Structures are given as structure tokens and as C-alpha cells.
Amino acid sequence: MTTPLHLTAVSLHRFKAAYELTDVPLGPFNVLIGRNGAGKSTLLEALQWIDTSVRQTVNVACDRYNGIRDLINHRYSAERPGFTLKTRLEAADGAFARYTCGIEQRDEVAVVALEELRIGAPAKPIGELLLWTEKDGARGTDRSRFPAPDRLALTRLDELLPPPKFSITGTDITTFWQNAVFLRLEPTDLARSAPLKRPSLAPLLDEVGATLPALIEELDSEGREELLEMLQSVLPDFRDIEVVRGGDVRAGTYALKENIVYKGKAGRKQFAIPAWMLSEGTRRMTAIFALLAHPTGPSLLCIEEVENGLDPVAVRKVLNHLKDASRRGVQVIVTTHSPWLLDDIDLADIQIVRRALGDTTYTRLQDDPASQISDPRVRPGGRYVHILED
Structure with a gap:
């Protein structure tokens, strides 16, 4: 039997709209709102990229974006063309798995240049540093055991991981991605x-x-x-x-x-x-x-513009069913353009996505300074509109 896992943080470096997006916090139920082009979809597309790479190859994951070139953030960097994605999965007992993959563009194709997985538990040292990195092959699994340069070792954790020291196993991690669903x-x-x-x-x-x-x-x-x-x-x-x-x-x-x-x-x-x-x-x-x-x-259910095609009553009912599912263990991330929808969501579950000077930021509505000084009687949708108007 697998241990249910939830994403608790995601970091993106040089991926699409995000140049340096660090530790975006995620809970069981999450609503992302922002203006057109702010970068709401960037987080979901990064997670979907990992999901597709687990099911197939990194180049297949890049194909829906016309190849890796269009996935790389265009802001200047002295690094080789590529991007880095980081995720943190947690179990109910606090055990965690921190995963990092670095993808580089070489001769117009995507190649796995770095892949790390750290598994640990609260108040305990990290148990394993696994997989591999080109810069220091001794730190991870011998790449000769997994020679395909366009496949993630994440797809074969069962054979690469030593016996688990914590409650999270390789099967738990691969099952999480196998049961993830992304909807447009x-x-x-x-x-x-x-x-x-x-x-x-x-x-x-x-x-x-x-x-x-x-x-x-x-x-x-x-x-x-x-x-x-x-x-x-x-x-x-x-x-x-x-x-x-x-x-x-x-x-x-x-x-x-x-x-x-x-x-x-x-x-x-x-x-x-x-x-x-x-x-x-x-x-x-x-x-x-x-x-x-x-x-x-689904372990993770991501829905773009959840309100599309729905009348106001239907939107509220759908949100209620999604919130019920999140309490049963289905992690939910939805994007929206509707301030009205926010009035049925807890402040802690709402993230405002902004874009300025070519970079994207995510801020919880409850942590936004303008929201914190709002009249407590102002509901989340009103707070968001006021922030837009400032």
C-alpha cells in the first residue's frame, strides 16, 4: 500500500515566465489568480512537464511547447541554456522527498544534466542523496545504470533506491506522478x-x-x-x-x-x-x-480557469466538491480570473500571481500588505480588486 503524498513547495529557475521562483507554498486546496500573462499557468506547466517526462521522455514533455528552446526563460544568464525544477513532497507524518532536475538544451534537444532526490523526516538527518549529477557522479547513482540522457531516473525509483529508511518509498513518489491530472x-x-x-x-x-x-x-x-x-x-x-x-x-x-x-x-x-x-x-x-x-x-488535480463555461451557482457547487475532495486527500490547484470566485475561498488558499520587469512572483493573499490592512469585512474578492486598482 502506498503512502499518500502532497506537494508542499515548488521552485522554478529559468522556466517560462519564472526566472527565479523559490519555494511557492502549496496546501491541499489552492487557487491562483492574476492578470493575463502574469504566469499563473507557469507553475502548472512545470508540474505537468515533470508528469509527462515520468510517463514518457523529457523531449516529449518539451514537444507541446515546440521544443525546449521556448521553455527557457529569456532573461539574461551566464548559465548554459536550460532550466531547473524543484519539488517537495510530504507525507502525513512529516517525512519528505525533495526532488531537483536540471535540464539543458544541447543541439536543440533536451538532456538531463542533473537529478537529485533527498528523502528525510523531521528532526532527522536526510537519509539518501540519490540519482545523479554530471558535475559529480560520485554523489549519486552511477549513470551507467540509467544511460538514457532524455529519461528521468525518477521513472525507475524502485530499482534505483536502496531499502527505505523513512515512510516514503520510490513507489510512493512515482505513484503520485502517475495519478496526477492536468486539465485544460x-x-x-x-x-x-x-x-x-x-x-x-x-x-x-x-x-x-x-x-x-x-x-x-x-x-x-x-x-x-x-x-x-x-x-x-x-x-x-x-x-x-x-x-x-x-x-x-x-x-x-x-x-x-x-x-x-x-x-x-x-x-x-x-x-x-x-x-x-x-x-x-x-x-x-x-x-x-x-x-x-x-x-x-487523482493524487494531484490541476484545472486551468475552473470557472469557464459555468454559471455562478455551478461554480460554487464545483468548488465545494473540489474542496471536499481536497479534505479526502486529492490535492487541488486551480487558476481563475474571477474575483467573485474568491469569496468562497479561504484567504490562506489564494495566491496572487504578478509579473513585473520580466519576472513572476506568487504571494498568498493573506500575506499581501494591501490585504492585511484591508477592513476585515472586505471579502477576498474585494481585497483582490482593491490590490489591482492600487
């Missing part, structure tokens, strides 16, 4: 027919939502009931959800069944509404709720 849901992709079996290395749901039929197919009866209950909390007329197979039984889509007034003896009839007829917001909610109802569930 697209209405069109959410309505398409798709294979009903998820590829083995794929996340529970791809970022645009095209594999939603396969996700719903994986739910057992209890999971589908939970999905339906979450949908009914927003749209009470829905009575069922079904997977609809096409001409090829290996592919299909989904439909929601709704009670509508019907001229007949019963006065009502249940109709199946196919995915392509559902509203954009209903499709997005179905995807998010299906993830939360999955028996494995």
Missing part, C-alpha cells in the same frame, strides 16, 4: 467519440478531456452513483449516466438521462441526451466529477 478542458473534445480503454501510461483523463468516455467506463456502480449525485447537486433533473458504444464496440461516448415532461400516460419520460447535445458547462462538470468519483482518484 475543451468543449469539442469532451463531446467526441473515443476509445473506451485508457492506454496504460496515460493519466486518468487527458488534458482536453478527449478520454472522458474511457474514464466513465472505468467507474463501477458505486462510482457512477457518486458521479450522478455530484451532477444532481447542480442539475437535479439528471437521473442516470451511460456509456454509448458506436459501430466499433471498443469506442463510444456518453449520455446523461434526464426526466422531461412528455405527453403520455406517465406524464414524464426519461430521455438520453448525448454528449454533443450537452452544454459546455455540463460536459466540464461531468469530467471533473468523474475524476473525483474514480476509485483511484
Whole structure:
């Protein structure tokens, strides 16, 4: 059985909008807000880059950005072209795993130049310094055991780690990334027919939502009931959800069944509404709720612009379900442009993202000086608007 882990801090050096972003604190539930181009997505994209590299290779992770060149922050540096990402994972007992990877651009491709993992516990010395670094091969695992220059050793921790001294194991770390999900849901992709079996290395749901039929197919009866209950909390007329197979039984889509007034003896009839007829917001909610109802569930769920396509009541309901999930162990990070949304969020869970002089900063709303001198009666959304106007 694996030990659940949570991200508690992330640092980025020369990655996209961030030149030097150090120890951004993260809790179970996190909302990032800022103006367009401030760098809200940069943090999520760094985490997704690690996730994709674990599943495939570092160059595949760079491909969605047209290669490594466009990932490197353009601010002047005497260092070789590249970037560094650092994460800290923690278990409930305080044991931690600090991971660092340094990626360099060489002949237009990405190469792993440094990779370190330190595992420790409170009030105890760090137990292991693992993996490798080109600068001092003796500090880590012999690179000859893992010769592929475009693969992270993070993908093979089970065979590289010695017997664990603390509660965190290599399996715990790889499981965290394998169960992470990053969403930029697209209405069109959410309505398409798709294979009903998820590829083995794929996340529970791809970022645009095209594999939603396969996700719903994986739910057992209890999971589908939970999905339906979450949908009914927003749209009470829905009575069922079904997977609809096409001409090829290996592919299909989904439909929601709704009670509508019907001229007949019963006065009502249940109709199946196919995915392509559902509203954009209903499709997005179905995807998010299906993830939360999955028996494995995401370890980390990141959603870009969570309010897109949702009416104000739906936004509040979705946030409540996401907060409930965070209390059950699903770590949640969402971005938003909506000050109104902040009024349902604790100050400690909100981070303001700013960009000035070519660099991005993250500040908790409760720590912002302008927020601290605000009238206590001013709600979080109002505080954020006042900060924008100053």
C-alpha cells in the first residue's frame, strides 16, 4: 500500500515566465489568480512537464511547447541554456522527498544534466542523496545504470533506491506522478467519440478531456452513483449516466438521462441526451466529477480557469466538491480570473500571481500588505480588486 503524498513547495529557475521562483507554498486546496500573462499557468506547466517526462521522455514533455528552446526563460544568464525544477513532497507524518532536475538544451534537444532526490523526516538527518549529477557522479547513482540522457531516473525509483529508511518509498513518489491530472478542458473534445480503454501510461483523463468516455467506463456502480449525485447537486433533473458504444464496440461516448415532461400516460419520460447535445458547462462538470468519483482518484488535480463555461451557482457547487475532495486527500490547484470566485475561498488558499520587469512572483493573499490592512469585512474578492486598482 502506498503512502499518500502532497506537494508542499515548488521552485522554478529559468522556466517560462519564472526566472527565479523559490519555494511557492502549496496546501491541499489552492487557487491562483492574476492578470493575463502574469504566469499563473507557469507553475502548472512545470508540474505537468515533470508528469509527462515520468510517463514518457523529457523531449516529449518539451514537444507541446515546440521544443525546449521556448521553455527557457529569456532573461539574461551566464548559465548554459536550460532550466531547473524543484519539488517537495510530504507525507502525513512529516517525512519528505525533495526532488531537483536540471535540464539543458544541447543541439536543440533536451538532456538531463542533473537529478537529485533527498528523502528525510523531521528532526532527522536526510537519509539518501540519490540519482545523479554530471558535475559529480560520485554523489549519486552511477549513470551507467540509467544511460538514457532524455529519461528521468525518477521513472525507475524502485530499482534505483536502496531499502527505505523513512515512510516514503520510490513507489510512493512515482505513484503520485502517475495519478496526477492536468486539465485544460475543451468543449469539442469532451463531446467526441473515443476509445473506451485508457492506454496504460496515460493519466486518468487527458488534458482536453478527449478520454472522458474511457474514464466513465472505468467507474463501477458505486462510482457512477457518486458521479450522478455530484451532477444532481447542480442539475437535479439528471437521473442516470451511460456509456454509448458506436459501430466499433471498443469506442463510444456518453449520455446523461434526464426526466422531461412528455405527453403520455406517465406524464414524464426519461430521455438520453448525448454528449454533443450537452452544454459546455455540463460536459466540464461531468469530467471533473468523474475524476473525483474514480476509485483511484487523482493524487494531484490541476484545472486551468475552473470557472469557464459555468454559471455562478455551478461554480460554487464545483468548488465545494473540489474542496471536499481536497479534505479526502486529492490535492487541488486551480487558476481563475474571477474575483467573485474568491469569496468562497479561504484567504490562506489564494495566491496572487504578478509579473513585473520580466519576472513572476506568487504571494498568498493573506500575506499581501494591501490585504492585511484591508477592513476585515472586505471579502477576498474585494481585497483582490482593491490590490489591482492600487
